[in-house]
Amino acid sequence: MTMEVEIDQPEGSAAEIIDKDQIIDFLTNNETICFKSQQRGEDDLSKQEKTNIALEIYNKSKLNFLVRFGKYLQRSQLDFFQQFTQNCEESDEINIVLKNHLETVVKKKQVNVKNRRYEALKEMIREDSYFSEIEMMKRNPLLYDQLVGQYMTEEEREERDRININENSTLVKVLMEGIERDNAQVKRKKQEEYEDEVREEEESNSDDEMSTSPKSPKITHVQWGEFLSEPTAQSAKKAKTKHVAPEEQRLLKEEFVSTMYQDFLDGKDDDFDYDSVDNNEKYDNNEMVENDEEEKYFDAEEPETVPCSQSPEESEDELDIFMSGLNQHPGVSQLSKDIQKL
Structure with missing residues (x-):
């Protein structure tokens, strides 16, 4: 399972001035960074002592500074070091280290976005609104x-399509529900037309194979009865309900639901405001963030003795298990293949 996220804008305010003093101040405010190895019982370094250490490293070697502190910097701060990738004694090495750090920042951003969308998904599932069947x-x-x-x-279709009218319902709400369902019919029509175009294109590209085989009959889909135009409604009345075993019906519905979940995670819901989730710290898993910061601290202090920390990809296990369970079920896999053949 993959989810690609494009990262175009650097972090931080566009008006923020990035220079070495701002970068060093940013680093000295990060309590997870180990500026100097200390003996047990020694007093913690003061902010000024941290500043002096970082500034000394910076003045001696931009390369060593990036190697030591680059993983803690934001993208806009890393971009500050682009000026040292040319006409500098360490330019080639700086360019390599800087490129690696920038790739890590982008990858971390992608993982953060994925995790935030997953937290938002769980919240909306609990609310049973955005991810309700309707x-x-x-x-x-x-x-x-x-x-x-x-x-x-x-009977099931009639029950599904019945508008839930209660004492809190207003005329506007009822009208909006009808408009939304009409819009869904228009959207469905466009989806069918697109599928027909794709199918016709595939058939035209395989004329030799299709010339000796009969064309597949067009499948008649059951529509929403009360919101159909008259000709379509008459066609729907003639259509017969396809019968499958209850267990197969349940698995097919679960496949639909899991597909909708995955589409949301992949950013395919065109009408959803993803910025409200992707840039919202509300959806951060605080426990996981704290663990990541703690692991960074120990990595910086004793990299040779501390076990490898959990990578960002491994933190996605819960999501991967949740989304892949249905797809790996043999019944779902076979039914999915059968549907594609229709």
Whole structure:
């Protein structure tokens, strides 16, 4: 499972002035950095002592400074050292170290975004709003019908499509619900047209193979009865519900739900404001962040004796297990292949 995140803007305010004093001040405020090896019982270094140590290293060698402290810097601070990648005695080495640090920053940002989206996903699942069956059906009506809707009975579809009207409902709310469902029908129509275009293109590219085989009959999908135009509604009435075993029906629905979860994590929900999650510290797993900072401290203090710390990729185990469990189920895998053949 992968999720790519593009990182275009450096961290920090655009108005922030980045120079060596700002960078050193930033480093000396980081309690996880070990500036000097100390004996047990020694007093902690003062901020001024830390500043003097960092400044001495910086003045002697920009390369050593980057090797020692580069992993703690933000992207905008790392960009400050681009000026030393040319016309400098250590330019080649600085360029290599700087490139590695920048790649690490981007990778860390991608992992942070993925973790934040996962925390937001769990929150919205608990709230049962954005990831309710109706809302997911509105976002991907064609996939819903292929995996869920076409196997529902008429009674189940009527129950599903019934607008929940209670004492708190307003006319505007009822009208908006109808508009949203109509929009879903339009979206579904576009999805079907796109699939037809792709299928026609594939068929045109394999004329030799298709010339001796009959064309596959077009599948008739069951629509939402109360929001259909009259011709489509008449066609839907003639369509028969496809019957599958209850266990298969359950697995197909789980496949639909897991696909919607994964689409959210991959940033494929076009109408969702991902900035509200990706840049929101509210969704940070504080316990995991604290563990990462503690591991950084010990890595800097005793790298040769401290066991390898858990990598950012390993921190995704819970998410990977959650999302891959259904896809690895043999029943889901086989049913998915059968659906693709239709």
